[in-house]
Structures are given as structure tokens and as C-alpha cells.
Amino acid sequence: MSKTSITLIIMCxxxxxxxCGYWMGQKNQKIQYITKEIEVVKNVAQKREKIQAKPHITRxxxxxxxxxxxx
Numbered sequence: 001m002s003k004t005s006i007t008l009i010i011m012c013x014x015x016x017x018x019x020c021g022y023w024m025g026q027k028n029q030k031i032q033y034i035t036k037e038i039e040v041v042k043n044v045a046q047k048r049e050k051i052q053a054k055p056h057i058t059r060x061x062x063x064x065x066x067x068x069x070x071x
Contacts, residue, residue: 051057051065 047070051062051070
């Protein structure tokens with residue numbers, strides 16, 4: 001084989017490997033994003049349950065908690 005054909009094969013292999021790695025990384029990223037989104041929803045539900053469990057929560061108190069970022 002000539003030097004040119006070996007170089008071409010190596011370049012194609014590297015490009016293919018990079019493409020596969022990039023594709024797998026994108027696939028993994030979507031899975032992590034969905035997992036984090038589910039965790040945030042669970043966390044919000046838990047905080048809401050704690051606040052609603054308190055007796056006599058008023059509208060003003062709820063708004064204050066929302067402004068503080070706790071609700």
C-alpha cells in the first residue's frame with residue numbers, strides 16, 4: 001500500500017471515531033438532562049408539601065416565600 005492510502009485510511013478512521021464519540025456524548029447528555037429535570041420536579045413537590053403542611057398559610061406569607069425562592 002502506498003503512503004497516501006494508509007494516511008487516508010487513518011484519517012477516515014479518526015473522523016469516524018470522533019463522530020461516534022460525539023454521537024454517544026449527545027445521547028448521554030439527553031439522558032442526564034431528563035434525569036435532572038425529574039429530580040427538580042420531585043424537589044419542588046417535596047417543598048410544596050412541607051409548606052402546605054403548615055397550618056394557616058396566608059396569601060401574603062405564600063408570596064413572601066415565593067419571593068425568597070423557597071416556594
